Each structure stands twice: as C-alpha cells, then as structure tokens.
Amino acid sequence: MARINCEVTKCSHNKSGICYANCVDIVGNSAVKESQTCCGSFLNKLLYSELTNNVLSSSSCDCLKCSVETCTYNDNKLCSLEAIQVSGDSVEYYTQTSCSSFKHQ
Numbered sequence: 655m656a657r658i659n660c661e662v663t664k665c666s667h668n669k670s671g672i673c674y675a676n677c678v679d680i681v682g683n684s685a686v687k688e689s690q691t692c693c694g695s696f697l698n699k700l701l702y703s704e705l706t707n708n709v710l711s712s713s714s715c716d717c718l719k720c721s722v723e724t725c726t727y728n729d730n731k732l733c734s735l736e737a738i739q740v741s742g743d744s745v746e747y748y749t750q751t752s753c754s755s756f757k758h759q
C-alpha cells in the first residue's frame with residue numbers, strides 16, 4: 655500500500671492519486687484542525703510539469719516528515735501512521751492542501 659495517498663492531482667508529484675516525491679514535509683505549527691495543516695512539498699504541475707521519478711525509492715514516496723506536533727500521530731517530527739491521506743481541491747498554492755489524517759491531541 656502507498657504511504658501517501660493524495661487527491662491533489664494538480665501537484666507535479668502526483669500520479670494516479672499517489673505521491674511520488676522523494677520526501678514529503680507536512681507543515682502546520684500549532685494546528686488544531688485539518689485545514690491548518692498542509693503539504694509543504696506541493697509543486698504546481700502547471701509550473702513544474704510532472705516530477706514522478708522518485709530518486710530515493712523505486713516506488714512511491716515513503717519518506718514522510720511532519721512538523722505538526724499537535725497531531726496525535728506525530729512522533730518527534732515524523733508521522734507514525736503507515737499511510738496518510740492528503741486532500742485539496744483546485745489547488746494552486748501549497749496552503750490549499752491539507753493532511754486529512756490529522757487528529758488533534
């Protein structure tokens with residue numbers, strides 16, 4: 655199963671709903687709700703075209719860093735979940751994405 659499932663199809667790292675970035679940074683200091691988190695690794699496909707060749711891994715992205723220390727699943731700035739869901743409709747800027755797996759402590 656993919657580590658990062660993502661519905662942000664306008665991102666250069668997205669291929670068929672799965673993230674192929676080398677590493678993903680989820681951000682959102684002191685977030686208390688999902689909308690206050692976002693994917694800092696989003697790149698707009700219109701500007702960067704497709705970047706789904708993960709050079710660190712032969713498959714999809716399994717490197718997941720996260721600075722959202724108010725999330726139950728955050729363990730020393732790493733995500734302890736086996737898989738997460740990233741969301742965002744008609745995204746143009748990374749701030750319009752969010753981590754749907756976020757759960758406030």
Ligand code: SF4
Pocket residue numbers: 658660661662665666667668669672673674675678693694695696697740751
């Ligand atoms: S928005 Fe983030 S999680 Fe989704 S494909 Fe892009 S880099 Fe990966």
Ligand code: SF4
Pocket residue numbers: 680691719720721722725726727728729732733734735738753754755756757
């Ligand atoms: S589930 Fe929580 S710890 Fe994991 S990436 Fe999302 S916000 Fe970060």
